[in-house]
Amino acid sequence: MKSIAFIGTGRMASALISCIHKSSISKSIIASDKSDINLARIKKQFKIKTTADNKEAAGNSDIVFICVKPQDIDAVLDEINDVVKNQLVVSIAAGIRLKHLENKLKNKRIIRVMPNINCLVGEMAAGFSAGKYATKEDIKNVSGILNSAGIAFFMKEDLLDAVTGISGSGPAFFAYFIYAFVKAGIKNGLPKEVAFRLACQTAIGTGKLLMESGITTDELIGMVASKKGTTIAGLNALKRHKVKDILTKTIDAAVKRSRELGK
Ligand SMILES: NC(=O)c1ccc[n+]([C@@H]2O[C@H](COP(=O)([O-])OP(=O)(O)OC[C@H]3O[C@@H](n4cnc5c(N)ncnc54)[C@H](OP(=O)(O)O)[C@@H]3O)[C@@H](O)[C@H]2O)c1
Known part of the structure; x- marks a missing residue:
């Protein structure tokens, strides 16, 4: 069972945590956010470990979900860069391509997801793509997590724009x-x-x-x-x-x- 970190605990992260919680895919979840209010809410709701320190969350987990807004993602990538070693990093930020993520986190295993808001009720329709260092096991693990929140299709990154349009x-x-x-x-x-x-x-x-x-x-x-x-x-x-x-x-x-x- 993999330990999972969530950086950013807004609407999408909360919904994913809720689905993982119900499915018992992982019992080891840690979440970090710069918003104290969001952290307190998530701690109360799911009784998971929380921290204001993104490095602590990313450094101690097998899979790191980055769930901040696209304009905030570079700051997070720069911050966690030196603590990401063997972790798989998963970004759900709309429009941020794998190439950009791989430029920021050199030689790291990365997966990019295009989720949708229906994740809030466990009925997500998503597409996801893997960067060049991600393994088959990474794809399987992320597929399991995403399918706990709805349905998810693995595909080439170029097709994620069509997924954005439809779902x-x-x-x-x-x-x-x-x-x-x-x-x-x-x-x-x-x-x-x-x-x-x-x-x-x-x-x-x-x-x-x-x-x-x-x-x-x-x-x-x-x-x-x-x-x-x-x-x-x-x-x-x-x-x-x-x-x-x-x-x-x-x-x-x-x-x-x-x-x-x-x-
Ligand atoms: N909503 C959708 O329908 C949808 C669909 C597809 C993809 N997505 C993607 O999902 C991602 C998350 O969206 P959301 O709607 O869940 O956003 P959200 O509700 O705004 O949540 C983002 C959280 O991240 C926090 N944050 C910002 N900068 C941070 C930092 N440096 N370190 C730690 N936490 C930080 C924010 O705190 P503050 O509020 O204090 O800034 C906020 O609590 C986005 O990238 C979006 O593109 C969303």
């Missing part, structure tokens, strides 16, 4: 659809809370049905839409307004921005 930014796009569904429900007479729960449950159920049954999206559409029925009327409106093209452009814009930020 990194995706929760915001789905939240936007749910907002529109709720507005439309209210407009058609439903109480807000009922419209909200119906829209959310429909989104959850549709994803679950597709993942668990193995039916395709086309097959599911065919199962719901009968000739001259209500669903066809709605689908025709989607086609008339070229919503598929708009969604493609939405994802493309996010992927493009991710590529720009990674340069």
